Amino acid sequence: MRRLILGLIIFIMSIMIINEAKASGPMDRNFGFGIVFGDPFGATVNYWVTRENSLAAYIGASYFGALRIGGDYLFHFNAFNSQVVKMYAGPGIAVGFGRGRGIIYSENKNRFYYWEDDQVGIATRVIFGVNITPGRAPFEIFIEAGPLIGISPDVGVNVDASIGIRFYP
DSSP, rough: OOHHHHHHHHHHHHHHOOOOOOSGGGGGOOOHHHHHHHSEEEEEEESSSSSEEEEEEEEEEEESSSSEEEEEEEEOTTTOSSEEEEEEEEEEEEESOOOOOOSEEEETTTTOOOTTTTOOEEEEEEEEEEEETTTTTTTEEEEEEEEEEEESSEEEEEEEEEEEEEOOO
């Protein structure tokens, strides 16, 4: 597990160092941080690697583990032909620590599966969202949803949905 987390950190840092492309976040800034409500509930960061792509990460509480960390590689596109409202989509990964609740249905127990306190859950997700940047404001508001597919300790599917705000200093 430590190797997975260390690998993700090294991957993200290498992209940040190698890519010096112009940012496309609010006010052409490339790094933002904020809070996300829903599932997960916690802190969020976003780093723009190009004008159309960003790396988003979060840490917080979730039904997929008492503590959950994860990240997404997002593809942004202008579906509404607007400078204020844009859409995004992309794949991601989530790691839940501690007791998970309600993501995985256990057929032999005829109820949702709850793993033990010392186990780790691993899942992948595909996220779809809308990003709102009001005028020249240094923040963005986002709404996103998508399926979360549990891989370990068992296989299952549930839905992530959240709303949040990020500030770009």
